[in-house]
Amino acid sequence: LQDLFGAGARGAAGPATIHDVALLAGVSIATASKALNGSGRMKDETRERVRRAAADLAFRPNPLARALLSRRSFAIGLLTNDTYGRFTLPVMAGVTEGLLDRGVSAFLCAIDDDPVLAQSHLDALLDRRVDGIIATGRRVDRPLPVALDGLPVPVVYVLTEGPPDAVTLLPDEAQGAREAVEHLIASGRRRIAHASGPDSFHVVRERSAAWQAAIAEAGLPAIDPVHGPWSEATGHTAVARLWDAGSAGLPTPDALFCGNDQIARGAIDALRERGLEVPRDVVVVGFDNWELVARETRPPLTSVDLNLKELGRAAGRALLALVEGRPEPPGARRLPCTLRVRESSGGEPGERA
Amino acid sequence: LQDLFGAGARGAAGPATIHDVALLAGVSIATASKALNGSGRMKDETRERVRRAAADLAFRPNPLARALLSRRSFAIGLLTNDTYGRFTLPVMAGVTEGLLDRGVSAFLCAIDDDPVLAQSHLDALLDRRVDGIIATGRRVDRPLPVALDGLPVPVVYVLTEGPPDAVTLLPDEAQGAREAVEHLIASGRRRIAHASGPDSFHVVRERSAAWQAAIAEAGLPAIDPVHGPWSEATGHTAVARLWDAGSAGLPTPDALFCGNDQIARGAIDALRERGLEVPRDVVVVGFDNWELVARETRPPLTSVDLNLKELGRAAGRALLALVEGRPEPPGARRLPCTLRVRESSGGEPGERA
DNA sequence: CTGAAAGCGCTTACAG
DNA sequence: CTGAAAGCGCTTACAG
Numbered sequence: 001l002q003d004l005f006g007a008g009a010r011g012a013a014g015p016a017t018i019h020d021v022a023l024l025a026g027v028s029i030a031t032a033s034k035a036l037n038g039s040g041r042m043k044d045e046t047r048e049r050v051r052r053a054a055a056d057l058a059f060r061p062n063p064l065a066r067a068l069l070s071r072r073s074f075a076i077g078l079l080t081n082d083t084y085g086r087f088t089l090p091v092m093a094g095v096t097e098g099l100l101d102r103g104v105s106a107f108l109c110a111i112d113d114d115p116v117l118a119q120s121h122l123d124a125l126l127d128r129r130v131d132g133i134i135a136t137g138r139r140v141d142r143p144l145p146v147a148l149d150g151l152p153v154p155v156v157y158v159l160t161e162g163p164p165d166a167v168t169l170l171p172d173e174a175q176g177a178r179e180a181v182e183h184l185i186a187s188g189r190r191r192i193a194h195a196s197g198p199d200s201f202h203v204v205r206e207r208s209a210a211w212q213a214a215i216a217e218a219g220l221p222a223i224d225p226v227h228g229p230w231s232e233a234t235g236h237t238a239v240a241r242l243w244d245a246g247s248a249g250l251p252t253p254d255a256l257f258c259g260n261d262q263i264a265r266g267a268i269d270a271l272r273e274r275g276l277e278v279p280r281d282v283v284v285v286g287f288d289n290w291e292l293v294a295r296e297t298r299p300p301l302t303s304v305d306l307n308l309k310e311l312g313r314a315a316g317r318a319l320l321a322l323v324e325g326r327p328e329p330p331g332a333r334r335l336p337c338t339l340r341v342r343e344s345s346g347g348e349p350g351e352r353a
Numbered sequence: 354l355q356d357l358f359g360a361g362a363r364g365a366a367g368p369a370t371i372h373d374v375a376l377l378a379g380v381s382i383a384t385a386s387k388a389l390n391g392s393g394r395m396k397d398e399t400r401e402r403v404r405r406a407a408a409d410l411a412f413r414p415n416p417l418a419r420a421l422l423s424r425r426s427f428a429i430g431l432l433t434n435d436t437y438g439r440f441t442l443p444v445m446a447g448v449t450e451g452l453l454d455r456g457v458s459a460f461l462c463a464i465d466d467d468p469v470l471a472q473s474h475l476d477a478l479l480d481r482r483v484d485g486i487i488a489t490g491r492r493v494d495r496p497l498p499v500a501l502d503g504l505p506v507p508v509v510y511v512l513t514e515g516p517p518d519a520v521t522l523l524p525d526e527a528q529g530a531r532e533a534v535e536h537l538i539a540s541g542r543r544r545i546a547h548a549s550g551p552d553s554f555h556v557v558r559e560r561s562a563a564w565q566a567a568i569a570e571a572g573l574p575a576i577d578p579v580h581g582p583w584s585e586a587t588g589h590t591a592v593a594r595l596w597d598a599g600s601a602g603l604p605t606p607d608a609l610f611c612g613n614d615q616i617a618r619g620a621i622d623a624l625r626e627r628g629l630e631v632p633r634d635v636v637v638v639g640f641d642n643w644e645l646v647a648r649e650t651r652p653p654l655t656s657v658d659l660n661l662k663e664l665g666r667a668a669g670r671a672l673l674a675l676v677e678g679r680p681e682p683p684g685a686r687r688l689p690c691t692l693r694v695r696e697s698s699g700g701e702p703g704e705r706a
Numbered sequence: 707c708t709g710a711a712a713g714c715g716c717t718t719a720c721a722g
Numbered sequence: 723c724t725g726a727a728a729g730c731g732c733t734t735a736c737a738g
Contacts, residue, residue, distance in 0.1 A: 068418055086438065100477060709736105717729090
């Protein structure tokens with residue numbers, strides 16, 4: 001019969017405390033504490049005896065007590081302003097995973113764009129003496145509906161706009177876009193068009209600028225980009241505009257770099273409706289690598305992955321550095337994106353005949 | 354000049370403690386504590402004086418200290434096994450929002466289908482003496498990759514399979530499906546077909562059974578359902594099969610009830626490709642009310658909303674009841690779905706001419 | 707090399 | 723009606 005919590009030796013009194021360990025090892029609780037933390041000096045044999053006792057009792061120090069003393073709760077707050085989590089859940093997964101082996105946990109606060117709710121959550125986090133806060137949002141150029149400056153704890157921003165002197169982690173949109181376009185160029189395409197979201201979005205301007213720079217650098221012809229809502233309809237619009245212009249005697253594009261996967265999805269559908277085959281006649285690349293959409297596309301869509309989980313991990317590490325007083329350069333930090341090549345740009349034939 | 358934390362009176366020593374409050378009110382910390390908690394008896398005037406002192410100092414009791422004493426951390430664990438959060442982030446938002454004014458916070462653990470990671474997160478939660486755990490998943494008929502029974506704290510399951518004697522919260526799939534079909538019947542449709550996901554999924558069988566029962570009850574003809582992957586391709590397949598059967602002399606459907614929004618989306622596209630107009634010739638209803646897809650569909654898609662946020666709120670309340678020792682009936686509890694009528698079934702003409 | 711004491715911030719019997 | 727004391731589980735100077 002297993003006695004996982006050593007309850008038999010101590011009565012059914014919940015998890016073992018350092019008191020139980022000290023008792024079993026025949027030392028004082030001070031010695032037990034020092035033995036377990038590797039601090040202080042003592043005979044190796046004593047330390048070993050305490051260690052064994054702790055192991056026998058499945059002792060795990062109560063973080064609540066530790067926090068009260070150390071004035072560090074080893075907990076952080078995770079503020080998110082995303083409804084469906086498409087962007088922020090992967091970030092949060094990265095944060096919690098990256099902090100796990102540092103003994104730090106994260107309180108989740110979903111604030112649904114509601115300033116009052118956000119303030120309540122923030123107050124609750126500060127009450128709990130979180131060591132720091134990570135703020136995430138849907139949109140890089142929009143701040144959260146609650147002010148996070150002047151807080152008694154450090155704040156790291158991910159995928160949302162913070163004050164200029166704050167640590168902010170963002171995907172390297174320009175690098176991602178450039179890689180996508182260079183991939184198209186490398187596959188021999190010369191007329192590379194671009195369809196994206198509203199250019200009021202900062203990411204749209206970044207991705208467009210990188211596209212423009214890459215084709216200019218390669219000496220390829222400039223083509224007017226098409227902007228519209230973040231929807232498949234924009235993919236349809238873009239194809240109509242670009243290919244109808246073609247019917248006026250101009251050469252039509254042989255590649256389309258899209259600002260997100262839904263636009264790419266719409267474009268591929270529109271191309272098919274026109275009798276054009278992807279990737280034979282036109283290659284298409286999306287952005288965000290939203291697997292659900294990218295795999296749904298026929299053929300599967302090449303897309304730029306934002307490495308959101310890695311972004312979350314980096315945010316956790318940066319916040320920890322700040323908490324521990326290690327220097328952390330303020331400002332926006334860009335993490336590389338990864339191009340995920342699939343069939344829409346000629347890669348990985350897969351289920352194709 | 355504001356002195357929010359009363360630091361001027363106490364030196365720059367962080368947030369006010371009950372000590373500071375007692376000092377300012379001229380009472381002992383015991384009295385201060387009782388005054389603030391409404392416990393014990395004392396002169397109204399004393400209680401009032403303490404209250405004012407607490408307000409002046411912006412005093413908020415340290416939950417860490419309170420937890421150490423009360424053996425309740427006022428924190429719960431939130432285990433999620435969803436990658437993009439489509440289903441679980443709304444649930445989590447409901448949980449955190451519903452628990453906020455009860456002073457309970459939630460630790461997020463994203464476990465990515467990884468048993469080792471899940472166990473580590475679980476250990477961390479137990480170390481932190483969480484009062485309870487809410488487990489959520491993508492799929493109702495799949496357990497999480499870690500066993501949650503025999504834990505020293507109560508567990509509530511949402512959208513994932515737990516042991517039979519556990520409290521489990523689920524959407525009322527049958528009621529949702531029935532309402533969708535009754536809505537189609539009420540709009541005068543007689544031949545109501547059904548396309549859904551793989552019937553290895555429990556929800557698929559529930560939704561199909563409700564559809565079948567509703568049309569049988571209304572005396573409408575039975576039509577073989579079409580099952581396939583959870584993708585738009587299945588919508589295409591279903592339309593092909595159902596309408597090609599029609600060309601063999603059988604009457605074709607005038608309504609299509611789909612097992613999720615993506616299938617509905619594919620079906621609507623396929624119908625358009627056949628020259629059939631939605632909702633004039635065929636009405637279509639989806640399931641899940643995934644706004645991103647439902648709004649993207651042309652015309653916008655009528656769909657069954659799972660009320661995930663409310664599910665989260667209810668889960669939080671149920672867990673709290675369990676934590677506080679209040680009786681909570683075990684087993685699966687079903688919360689009603691809501692039909693969201695849009696243009697694909699003739700409602701809300703909206704942007705239509 | 708080891709332990710007694712103080713203390714983190716709070717609450718709760720128990721005295722007065 | 724109010725306060726001194728003990729204690730939640732732990733760590734850290736400080737003595738011995």
